[in-house]
Amino acid sequence: MPPSPFLPILLVTSCYTSIVAANDSATMAEFLTTLTPPPSGWSSSTPSCTWKGITCDSSRRVTTISLASQSLSGSLPSDLTSLTSLRLLYLQRNALSGPIPNLSSLVSLQEVNLDNNNFTSVPASVFKGLAGLQNLSISNNPNLLPWTIPADLADSPALVSLQAAGSNVFRMIPEFLGSLSSFPSLRLSYNNVSGPIPSSFNGSGIQNLWLNNQLIGMDGRIDVLASMTQLQQVWLHMNKFSGPIPDLSSCHSLFDIQLRDNDLTGIVPSTLTSLPSLVSVNLDSNKLQGPMPDNPRNIKLILGDSNSFCRDVPGPCDSQVTTLLEIAAALGYPLTLAESWTGNDACAGWTYVTCQGKDVIVITLSKQGLWGTISPAFAKLTPLKSIYLNDNDLTGSIPSSLTTLTQLQTLDVSNNNLSGSVPTFPPSVSLITSGNPLIGKILGDRSSGSGGSASGGLVAGVVVAVLVLLGGIQFVLYKYYFSKRRNMKRRWTRINEHGKQGRVNDRAVASSVNQYGEIPDEMLSEGSGQGDYATGRVTTKVDVYAFGVVLMELLTGRKALDDSLPDEMTHLVAWFRRVKKEDIPKALDPTLSHLDEESMEGVYNVAELAGHCTAREPNPRPDMGHAVNVMAPLVEEWKPVARADEDSYGINVNMSLPQALERWQTDEGITGIFDSVSYSHPERSR
Incomplete structure (x- = not known):
């Protein structure tokens, strides 16, 4: 009788089964030597499939290791990958x-x-x-x-x-x-x-x-x-x-x-x-x-x-208390108000509230780091004479309902991020709106001002950043960026895993002191040149990180580190990492918040680049050549449709890059920063 044609396959299968079963046995033999004491019944003289707590299949492959509550000490084999069943x-x-x-x-x-x-x-x-x-x-x-x-x-x-x-x-x-x-x-x-x-x-x-x-x-x-x-x-x-x-x-x-x-x-x-x-x-x-x-x-x-x-x-609160809580709701219920607005009488020592008799007549919320919007509920406090909301980060528009406050004398909303049309108040009202660059503008209107695209001045800023990048002076620019914020610098310290103490002196780098409460190792200065902006020693990867922070600032209009915002938004990098792609339009600076679909694709690319540049570990960060490849095509795409002599930020877009930098120096009263830097012609750098 001729041999079966399947015999070779059966022999190979049997051989493979024997090999993997032997691998299992070898691993279990190592298991036996690492446990102290060995489980009861475990012995090198008996097959591992007979050991207590071990279950095998018909091919003598280990399928279960069950040794809970056996008073075992010692360690485990370093590798259990041979136990494939x-x-x-x-x-x-x-x-x-x-x-x-x-x-x-x-x-x-x-x-x-x-x-x-x-x-x-x-x-x-x-x-x-x-x-x-x-x-x-x-x-x-x-x-x-x-x-x-x-x-x-x-x-x-x-x-x-x-x-x-x-x-x-x-x-x-x-x-x-x-x-x-x-x-x-x-x-x-x-x-x-x-x-x-x-x-x-x-x-x-x-x-x-x-x-x-x-x-x-x-x-x-x-x-x-x-x-x-x-x-x-x-x-x-x-x-x-x-x-x-x-x-x-x-x-x-x-x-x-x-x-x-x-x-x-x-x-x-x-x-x-x-x-x-x-x-x-x-x-x-x-x-x-x-x-x-x-x-x-x-x-x-x-x-x-x-x-x-x-x-x-x-039971219900007093009507004035209810109204003030509606106002707080539009501001995200800030903790400062929750800690001071207690009880059921707004005229019983509530901070930021002034009363005349039992009526609230003044609300002073200036410089409180507030975000959110102005609530129409202000109009329910009919005796109000003054509302101070200046120097915060409020968005949205001024509610038209505020014009119904017949006793109103002062409304100060200066130095916020308000937009939209301004309601018509009686001549008796002192209305202060300065410091809101978008006030009076309907976001998404592409026909205002210089006749440029809705990208406006911030996109021009991105173009300038690209030219700076191509000119090879991004690190120098970053030092300049921080020179404008000397009065806001802090020293951050931490003890790393090896017990060494490092110091970081720049706020954008400090923005990486994120929700983890730590600073990336390559940003600690130990005299090793790993990355210390204060001494000028910096690796390429730190430079890339800094550039990524600048991109995030240009896209969002926010500072790298802003203590006036809620904790979860204080550190720009940590917050920006949590923004999903579909939520990017909401995170943009209001100037950029109503771009068309084609322009938004470019914004998504820049946001993705910023995320890569600020990766937590240095190795995944791209080199600057990659950044050039991503952003250079946007120079033409985002060029203003009809250039005026100067944009809203006082930068003449027809200037050469050195002229623009010199203009910045003059405006800020800073000299000497770029004196030793040579520039290539922007057109040749593309």
Whole structure:
């Protein structure tokens, strides 16, 4: 009888099975030597598939390692990648130490539980290629070196639970977690996570969100919770979240929400305590305002005594208090107002409010770093005589309802970012609007002023920045940029992981002291020339970072570091990184906020370039040649349609670059900065 034609295939398959089974045995033999003491029944004289806690398939491949609560110490083999059939790894509640072993490319692995051990590090790429991973739990490993949620987990689409409480996780929560199709559980309590709740959580299916008790504290607003309709339990206490509590009326399954010990302000939504599944709410130690929430279902409601409710019992606030809170709402419920506007009588010592008898007649909110808009609710305070809103960062227009205030004498809105038409006030009103470059202009009108495109002066500034780049003097320009802000410089210090102290003297570089509370290593000056603007020693990568900050400033019209803004917006780089592409139009300087689709594509390219230039680590940052390739084509595309002699910023666009720089020097009273710099002709530089 002739041999079967399938015999070679069967022989190869059998040989392969024997080899991989032998690899499994070798790995398990190493396992035996690293554990102290070895688990009961483990012996080198018996097959590993017979050991306690080990399950194998019919091919003698290890599929399960289950050694929970076995009083094990020692370490694990550094690499478990040969166990390609492994599905379940349970090692929780032991005393294992050393690095977490490499699990990469174990496509069959579904569950990993390493809770309650003494592991010391999470090496790079240990979770790479785990396509079948569903549950990863590494909580209560306090000896781990600081580590971040690895981006490799983005390639684990089946992930439904990530538990890493009390395990020294730091930095921001990555955006990709909110993009996983089915991800109901995230537990990162008792770590050093910072920054906001990722915007990608908007509309996600997360059910259990535990982010409480962070060392420094997460920040930003919690508006995203309103769209997370599958939420069941939310623990955000002991952080630095700010702004109002959103309307959670769509979260029908929410039964427990803990928001104590934050900086929340604003009025508690009346729908909160009426949620059908809600059992427990803790709002203690915030600065919540308005009426004390009612409790119609008699749930466990903890309010504490540190909030700023107008009354000690549920019920409406005084009408003037209600109106002032409407005004505060348009300003984002700033913390300064929440801390000083307490009680139910606006004339009982409220800061920024002046009364005559029981009537509010003056509101003075000058120079408070306020953002937001001017509320039409001002018109409800009919006795008002003076409103001072000058020197803030207010946007939008002046409400026409303010013209109905018959007693009004002064309205000062100078030095903001207001736009739109100005209502007609009676001659008796002193209206001060200076310092609002867009006041009286309807945003999006392309026919005003110089006849140029809507890009206006800021786009001309981008063109100048490109020419500067092509002239090879971007670093010198950046030194000039900071010379205009000498009075705003600060010294930032930190102790890095090696215990060395570094100093940073520039605010744009200091903008990288972001939500992580740290400074990139290459910006620390230790006399090594790694990057110190104060001494002139700087690497190419620091120069690229600085250029990226300049681009962000040109696009947004904001400073690199602005302490007048809310915490989550103070550092321009950290804030800009969180802006998604679809939200870029909202983040632009108002001059650029109504570009056509073609122009916006160029803006998106510049925004993307700025993000690459300010990458947290130096290596991913591009070289300046890449920046030239991205921005040079925009020089012609963004050239003003009809050039006037000078744009609104006093720069003659017909000047050569050296002439423009000399003009800047003269205007600022600064000399000598560019004296030693040679320039190439702009036309030849393209």
